[in-house]
Amino acid sequence: MIMKGKKGVILGVANNKSIAYGIAKACAAQGAEIAFTYLNDSLKKRVVPIAEEFGSADCVYPCDVSKPEEIKALKESIEKDMGKIDFIVHSIAFAPKEGLSGRFYDISKEAFDIAMDISVYSLIEVVRELKPLLSENSSVLTLTYYGGAKYIPNYNLMGVAKAALEMTTKYLAEDLGKDGIRVNAISAGPIKTLAAAGIGDFRFMLKWNEAHSPLKKNVSIDEVGNSGMYLLSDLSSAVTGEIHYVDSGFNIMGMPAVEFNED
């Protein structure tokens, strides 16, 4: 039981297709005690049964990260119900629809600000507010995508947000290393989730990844969950500031491997 005695909070479960659900499943299977958050009342209905499934019925809290008062209240609730914690999972992103297809240069300042606030700044704010509860040797994990490192069609505004999130991971890792807190990101391959449904032509991304990755398959939330569990556990005690790809190796490809007819 690699996570026995570890307690943590997972932000970003929307349903049992969420990457955060895969991470919760892997951590719970290794003995972790987990608190969950939900964005709003309609998602509460889905998240509460999931918390029950993992024995966390008493540790489910509202947290819309665009509302600083809800992040502060989350800290108070966790402190009261759980005391110190050992890990935080930030599996949250949002961009208005206009930012996920069409011409990138058309993006409004309003959409840009919303995407950066919810998908990037929230990591900093959540970590800062919950820091007093983090034990020494704790671990923070966020989720990114290859579209933050290279151009991916339609990923547009979210690509820019993920680039900022990846650098935020590295700056936080340096800053919090002296406090014994590690900060890492998983760059997951495309997975059909609620958030992914908002990205233009997502099915093509799935097909392309499957066809051109070394492992010739897409990744599952269980596979991301297992890698997430490793990064949250003491198995990765010397790993911080890392962008760890869980994408069937897609990111190593400079060019699709096709066979040319020499004639």
Ligand code: NAD
């Ligand atoms: P998901 O829809 O299951 O999860 C996204 C979560 O973000 C939801 O739980 C939603 O409630 C939450 N959220 C949105 N706005 C919020 C707010 N204001 N306050 C609090 N929570 C808010 O989809 P997912 O694919 O599991 O996404 C999780 C993370 O993984 C995201 O950061 C996403 O960008 C990243 N990611 C996804 C993929 C993919 O292909 N699905 C690939 C790589 C990275």
